[in-house]
Amino acid sequence: MIASVSQPSDYTNVAYPSGARIISLIKQAGVREIVAVPDIVTSNGLLWPISEDPDFRLTRICKEDEGVSICAAMSYNGTRAVLMMQQTGLMDSLNAIRAIGIDYARPVVMLVGLQGKEPDVHPDQSQVYGVRIVRPILDVMEISHSLIENPDDVDHIPDAISRAYENSQPHIFLIGRAPELT
Amino acid sequence: MTLYRDDALKALIPHIRDTDIVVAVYQSCFDWLALNPRDLNYVAVGAMGQASSHGLGLALANPDRRVIVLDGDGSLLMNLGSLVSIAEAGVTNFYHFLSANRVYEVNGSHPIPGGQVVDFESLARSAGYAGSHSFTQLKALTDGLADVLALPGPQMSVLELQAGQPYPRDYNYIHSAEARAIFEDALNKPCV
Numbered sequence: 001m002i003a004s005v006s007q008p009s010d011y012t013n014v015a016y017p018s019g020a021r022i023i024s025l026i027k028q029a030g031v032r033e034i035v036a037v038p039d040i041v042t043s044n045g046l047l048w049p050i051s052e053d054p055d056f057r058l059t060r061i062c063k064e065d066e067g068v069s070i071c072a073a074m075s076y077n078g079t080r081a082v083l084m085m086q087q088t089g090l091m092d093s094l095n096a097i098r099a100i101g102i103d104y105a106r107p108v109v110m111l112v113g114l115q116g117k118e119p120d121v122h123p124d125q126s127q128v129y130g131v132r133i134v135r136p137i138l139d140v141m142e143i144s145h146s147l148i149e150n151p152d153d154v155d156h157i158p159d160a161i162s163r164a165y166e167n168s169q170p171h172i173f174l175i176g177r178a179p180e181l182t
Numbered sequence: 183m184t185l186y187r188d189d190a191l192k193a194l195i196p197h198i199r200d201t202d203i204v205v206a207v208y209q210s211c212f213d214w215l216a217l218n219p220r221d222l223n224y225v226a227v228g229a230m231g232q233a234s235s236h237g238l239g240l241a242l243a244n245p246d247r248r249v250i251v252l253d254g255d256g257s258l259l260m261n262l263g264s265l266v267s268i269a270e271a272g273v274t275n276f277y278h279f280l281s282a283n284r285v286y287e288v289n290g291s292h293p294i295p296g297g298q299v300v301d302f303e304s305l306a307r308s309a310g311y312a313g314s315h316s317f318t319q320l321k322a323l324t325d326g327l328a329d330v331l332a333l334p335g336p337q338m339s340v341l342e343l344q345a346g347q348p349y350p351r352d353y354n355y356i357h358s359a360e361a362r363a364i365f366e367d368a369l370n371k372p373c374v
Binding site: 077 | 224226227228229232235236237238239240242243244261263264266267270271357359362365366369370
């Protein structure tokens with residue numbers, strides 16, 4: 001079945017998370033390594049600023065599952081990293097996440113833009129099939145995840161990253177609204 | 183004269199420092215574990231094709247160690263983009279050895295796509311590796327290894343070889359929590 005948008009979404013009457021605050025909280029969690037495939041949801045508010053931020057080392061990769069392996073390998077000496085991509089790359093990386101993140105119990109932290117999601121609609125109710133299935137798939141795979149849409153949703157980022165590394169397990173932040181630059 | 187994988191790996195052993203991380207996959211891994219068991223052997227690759235990417239992560243996070251990846255040609259074909267990512271990252275401590283036997287050895291020895299024509303040495307060079315080399319003879323490999331490992335990485339060495347002696351395929355070990363714990367403990371052990 002091919003999904004279609006039946007009703008126009010309200011792109012103006014919603015609040016958007018702050019990219020600057022997300023970056024600050026990622027730093028607060030002790031992360032200095034970013035591994036990324038560009039994603040249009042997080043491009044302006046996160047990836048471009050990160051690419052110019054001397055506190056980070058950005059490793060640009062060709063395909064998302066490379067990043068799962070890179071971040072897992074970094075974790076063996078305690079190096080914390082965040083892997084950025086959009087949900088299409090997440091779907092493409094599920095076997096690597098299954099094998100390396102879950103079977104091997106490695107702390108791979110991912111920040112995933114939900115490309116195509118309507119800003120005022122919860123992802124589970126999205127008209128876009130590729131968005132609507134993401135959370136149920138992660139639930140079936142027993143992968144920890146959390147949703148960032150509203151400005152206040154970002155507050156849990158440091159704790160979620162720390163918990164992933166302390167428990168040696170993956171965590172995926174799903175970004176449902178494009179973060180603002182400031 | 184044919185180059186056999188176990189002979190090639192035996193030639194590499196004297197060049198491995200105690201502090202080196204060795205990432206090995208599939209039959210190269212099984213051979214290596216039999217020939218040179220050591221705590222800093224990294225076997226937890228998880229998904230086929232990912233050895234080079236694990237090696238990149240290890241090289242970035244451990245700049246004071248050399249990372250030596252014993253990859254397979256079928257595996258690398260699944261992750262060719264990693265050549266570009268590795269070159270882009272500029273990891274000078276990264277040494278890539280590719281067992282090019284031109285078949286999926288542990289999956290029934292079916293031929294890899296393009297097995298008769300793919301030029302891995304050129305692929306690595308075109309991707310931006312600092313250097314790329316091919317070896318078809320044991321003597322040339324034995325004579326050349328010290329020079330390759332003295333060069334700044336990333337360096338690719340394509341070993342055009344055939345399987346040597348059969349070594350046991352202990353999948354349970356390479357996927358075990360024990361193997362990962364041994365590596366992690368060794369990696370984080372304070373240097374004396």
